Amino acid sequence: MADTVLTSTPRSPLDGAAARLAAATRTSAGAVRLAELPFLxxxxxxxxxxxxxxxxxxxxxxxxxxxxxxxxxxxxxxxxxxxxxxxxxxxxxxxxxxxxxxxxxxxxxxxxxxxxxxxAQRTTLLVAGSRARDVLAHGCPLDLHPRAFGPGRCAQTTLGRTQVVVVARDEPRAGFWVLVRSSFAGHLADWLLDAATEYV
Incomplete structure (x- = not known):
C-alpha cells in the first residue's frame, strides 16, 4: 500500500473577505484602502x-x-x-x-x-487612504489625530468592540496596521467595510 502524504495550504482567517475588501478599495477613489496582510x-x-x-x-x-x-x-x-x-x-x-x-x-x-x-494567533489588516483615520475613529476610543497618534505610535485598544493593536505606519499615507485575533478577524473586516461605506 502506498504511503499517503497530506499537505495543507495555510488559509488566512480573512480568505473569504479578500474580494470584498478589494472592491471597497477600488470604489473609494483613494479615500479608503482595506487589505489583509496575512501570515506576518x-x-x-x-x-x-x-x-x-x-x-x-x-x-x-x-x-x-x-x-x-x-x-x-x-x-x-x-x-x-x-x-x-x-x-x-x-x-x-x-x-x-x-x-x-x-x-x-x-x-x-x-x-x-x-x-x-x-x-497564528492574529492576522493584520491594513487601513490606509485619505479617510483611514475617519474610518477607525468610528469605533476606536483613541485620539487618532496625527499630533496624538502619529507615525511610530502603537496602542492596544478596541475597534468595533474587538481587542486590537493599532500601529500608525511610518508615513501618514502608509496608513495603519490593525492586528486582530484570528477568531475576531471576520467580524472586524465586516465592521470596517460598514464603517467605510460613506467613503466608498
Whole structure:
C-alpha cells in the first residue's frame, strides 16, 4: 500500500473577505484602502528592559527594543512594538519565526527571557487612504489625530468592540496596521467595510 502524504495550504482567517475588501478599495477613489496582510511573523518577547539581555537582543536583531510606551521601532523588514514595560511584539515578513526565536534565545544566553511565536494567533489588516483615520475613529476610543497618534505610535485598544493593536505606519499615507485575533478577524473586516461605506 502506498504511503499517503497530506499537505495543507495555510488559509488566512480573512480568505473569504479578500474580494470584498478589494472592491471597497477600488470604489473609494483613494479615500479608503482595506487589505489583509496575512501570515506576518509575530513573536512576543518578554524580558527585563534594564537587564543585559535587552541590549544583547537588540544587537542580535540590529534593532533597539523601544522603551517609550506605545512606540514602534523599525529596522529593515523588522518592526518592534512596545506592549508593556517588559513586553514587545516583533513583526516581520512571513516565515521568520524560527530565525527570530533562535537569535533572541542565543543572544539572551542564561538571562531570563520569554519568546513565543504568536503568528497564528492574529492576522493584520491594513487601513490606509485619505479617510483611514475617519474610518477607525468610528469605533476606536483613541485620539487618532496625527499630533496624538502619529507615525511610530502603537496602542492596544478596541475597534468595533474587538481587542486590537493599532500601529500608525511610518508615513501618514502608509496608513495603519490593525492586528486582530484570528477568531475576531471576520467580524472586524465586516465592521470596517460598514464603517467605510460613506467613503466608498
Amino acid at each position: 511573523t509575530q513573536v512576543n518577547v518578554r524580558l527585563d528592559a534594564k537587564g543585559p539581555a535587552a541590549d544583547a537582543v537588540g544587537l542580535a536583531l540590529d534593532l533597539a527594543l523601544p522603551l517609550e510606551p506605545n512606540t514602534v521601532v523599525r529596522a529593515g523588514e523588522l518592526t518592534a512594538l512596545w506592549l508593556g514595560p517588559d513586553e514587545w511584539l516583533l513583526v516581520a515578513p512571513p516565515g521568520r519565526e524560527r530565525d527570530l526565536e533562535t537569535r533572541i534565545r542565543e543572544a539572551a544566553g542564561d538571562e531570563p527571557v520569554s519568546v513565543t511565536d504568536v503568528s
